[in-house]
Amino acid sequence: MNVPGISGLSPAERADHRLGRDITRIEPVIVDLPTTRRHRLSNTEVTFQSYVIVRAELADGTVGYGEAATLGGPRWAEESVEAIKANIDAYLAPAILGRNALDFEANLLAMKKAASRNNAARGAVDSALFDAAGKSLGLPTSLFLGGALRDRIEVLWALASGDADQEIEEAKGKLSAREHRRFKIKLGFHSPADDMARLTRITEALPGCEIVCDVNQAWSEATAIRYLPRMAELGIVLIEQPLRPGLLEATGRIAARSSIPIMTDEAAFTGAEIVANATSGAGSVYSLKLVKSGGLMELKRAAGTAQACGMELYGGCLLETGLGAAAHLAVFSTLPTLEWGCEHFGPRIVKTDLLREPITFKDFHIHCPTGPGLGVDINEDALAAMTRKA
Numbered sequence: 001m002n003v004p005g006i007s008g009l010s011p012a013e014r015a016d017h018r019l020g021r022d023i024t025r026i027e028p029v030i031v032d033l034p035t036t037r038r039h040r041l042s043n044t045e046v047t048f049q050s051y052v053i054v055r056a057e058l059a060d061g062t063v064g065y066g067e068a069a070t071l072g073g074p075r076w077a078e079e080s081v082e083a084i085k086a087n088i089d090a091y092l093a094p095a096i097l098g099r100n101a102l103d104f105e106a107n108l109l110a111m112k113k114a115a116s117r118n119n120a121a122r123g124a125v126d127s128a129l130f131d132a133a134g135k136s137l138g139l140p141t142s143l144f145l146g147g148a149l150r151d152r153i154e155v156l157w158a159l160a161s162g163d164a165d166q167e168i169e170e171a172k173g174k175l176s177a178r179e180h181r182r183f184k185i186k187l188g189f190h191s192p193a194d195d196m197a198r199l200t201r202i203t204e205a206l207p208g209c210e211i212v213c214d215v216n217q218a219w220s221e222a223t224a225i226r227y228l229p230r231m232a233e234l235g236i237v238l239i240e241q242p243l244r245p246g247l248l249e250a251t252g253r254i255a256a257r258s259s260i261p262i263m264t265d266e267a268a269f270t271g272a273e274i275v276a277n278a279t280s281g282a283g284s285v286y287s288l289k290l291v292k293s294g295g296l297m298e299l300k301r302a303a304g305t306a307q308a309c310g311m312e313l314y315g316g317c318l319l320e321t322g323l324g325a326a327a328h329l330a331v332f333s334t335l336p337t338l339e340w341g342c343e344h345f346g347p348r349i350v351k352t353d354l355l356r357e358p359i360t361f362k363d364f365h366i367h368c369p370t371g372p373g374l375g376v377d378i379n380e381d382a383l384a385a386m387t388r389k390a
């Protein structure tokens with residue numbers, strides 16, 4: 001096997017897999033990518049997406065990349081791209097520079113000691129280290145996580161313009177291209193009654209399609225009680241985060257009345273929060289996201305925690321580019337179960353992805369990249385062109 005970066009070494013040196021894998025540079029940049037259409041949530045809307053892309057360099061010259069996604073500033077969660085970049089530069093990078101990239105668990109602990117929470121920032125650095133280590137050794141990141149069990153995952157598409165005519169046309173285009181047959185409708189930016197009218201039109205226009213609804217915390221318990229029966233009549237298969245995080249008992253009460261399963265998203269970042277949501281009956285499905293878990297192994301541990309509590313798993317996204325999607329897919333490919341597939345449509349909603357070769361979307365599935373590291377290569381010219389200038 002030709003191992004990049006150590007081909008000039010003696011057999012004894014080559015046998016030391018740690019040699020040349022010290023972390024020499026961590027460089028985060030902010031990029032702003034326009035989206036193909038307006039994307040609305042209950043509390044914000046975006047026409048461009050901002051990310052922090054982290055470049056990690058090892059002593060043997062290998063470079064790896066990782067990504068932190070946000071959605072419309074520090075709204076979906078408390079981290080903004082500006083804060084993510086500043087905290088990587090000031091705290092996370094100094095905590096791991098000079099350490100060996102293969103010490104994944106130790107590097108994670110060093111970053112946690114340097115900055116509490118900051119999960120999106122830590123997840124981006126951790127992804128870049130997994131990519132660099134894998135590329136340096138010529139091994140896919142999924143191998144470090146237990147090895148892949150699947151090579152493709154059913155992927156849904158989100159309808160989030162708020163205009164039913166546009167959304168139906170968009171969904172029909174995805175269906176006829178055989179790219180997506182499961183759709184997520186964002187609710188909460190219209191009144192509940194208007195959202196029900198919109199949902200009725202969409203479900204009637206898309207017979208046979210599975211429809212998931214994401215309320216992004218916009219409803220009260222009373223609103224949920226009033227409208228859940230109508231959503232059940234419409235055949236909605238899953239409702240995501242109807243109430244605010246912390247309303248465990250109220251969410252548990254609506255879940256008990258609902259014939260549609262409730263998915264926990266913003267309400268659970270930590271393992272303890274996952275357990276609290278599951279044991280209070282507030283959620284029976286968990287949305288996995290790197291920006292919540294703060295690292296690839298942490299994401300896999302979150303999946304194990306949710307599964308141990310009896311929750312089903314859903315691969316969530318925050319409109320990551322192909323790079324961020326690849327980091328999620330490296331983990332998702334190794335999970336024993338992933339009942340609800342994933343929603344990594346982000347590479348298709350940004351006008352310019354940052355990859356040399358885009359990730360394949362085919363026959364309603366996203367294909368897991370298989371090359372060394374995260375299996376994708378950054379187009380450095382595109383990255384430089386989209387990097388926010390100081």
Ligand SMILES: [Mg+2]
Nearest residue numbers: 214240241265
């Ligand atoms: Mg969500």
